[in-house]
Amino acid sequence: MTAPATLLLAAVVLVVAALTLWCLTRVRRLHRLHARTDAARAGLAVALDRRVTVARRVAAVVAPPVAERLRRAADAATAVPAPAPDGRDPAGVREEREVCENALTRALAAVDRAGLDPRLAAGLADAEVFVVLARRVHNDAVRDTRVLRSRRLVRWFHLHGTAPEPVYFEVADPEPAGSPVGSDVESIRHPTAM
Template identity: 70%
Template sequence: MSAAVVAGGAVLATLLVAALTLWCVTRVRRLHRLHVRVDAARAGLAAALDSRARVALALADALGPAAPPDLRRAADAALALPAPAPDGRDPAGSRAAREAAENALTRQLAVVGRGSARSGPCDDLADAEALVVLARRVHNDAVRDTRALRSRRLVRLLRLHGTAPEPVYFEIADPEPPRSPARPHVESPRSPTVM
């Protein structure tokens, strides 16, 4: 009878180890997919921020002397700073500096009257700002999901995240969308929403 108890205990232990191993493998795979998602979202955010800065420069050129004097300076500063680091680290405060530069650019763009320039640059600006809002939300959602899984007790205890750095949020103020009675704020002038 003791041999049967020992054999049963061995089978139970084997099943527990197999279940824990399977759980760990699924969590590691999920963490890897989430980190890949964060990297892709970070690249999309960097592209959207750079695109908005280039559109702001084009808008400053289109406005000519009517452009706010700090608009070109804010756009140049945003383009000059590095994009959010691919590994999530913030070397020498570059992420914080980029966030501050993007907030300064948002403030400068809010000063610009949308009706004062030709419709092309203003339409491009509306599209670029909408893309920045969307890209930042996608990025921060991916960061939130990754941090939530990494914060689980067993994931931290077993260090299932490996050597991947913890992703960080990119916090900037969202630009206010231009609103007019003729065009709802949810539509892009180039691709209207069909309802």
């Protein structure tokens, strides 16, 4: 073999080895990000279920018109399944659950918290904060996963495998207690630019 051919072969081997190593690191990173997203989705489901449970306890002690609205919103939220653990969204369940959770946020915003037992009011505030944090953690994990999946070489080599592309879960954050502005659940949802 001549010297130029040997150098060319060595260069090709080096490029293939570097590309293989890069692909392996991306696959591992994608796997970790998908696992993180799955865990965040499970945490979000727990937070949403916890808020529904507290909303039902609140509905049991508030005035009838507010209690009925709160009960209906809680029932609607539990009638639609929480985000699936594997990230799949059969028949648009995620969007329907988002709508139900926003209705529950509006119903909870109408509750006079000063009239509640302090322990129940604190439990409600904790449940709402837990939903806000769980949603943010979930959406951060989704964003990080989608950013890596959108890289050109990751798409070309199909490094994400058969994992479904994760989707954001968008619900309105309740306004803090004492805020002059109500919950902003009527705003138009803006898609995140990637």
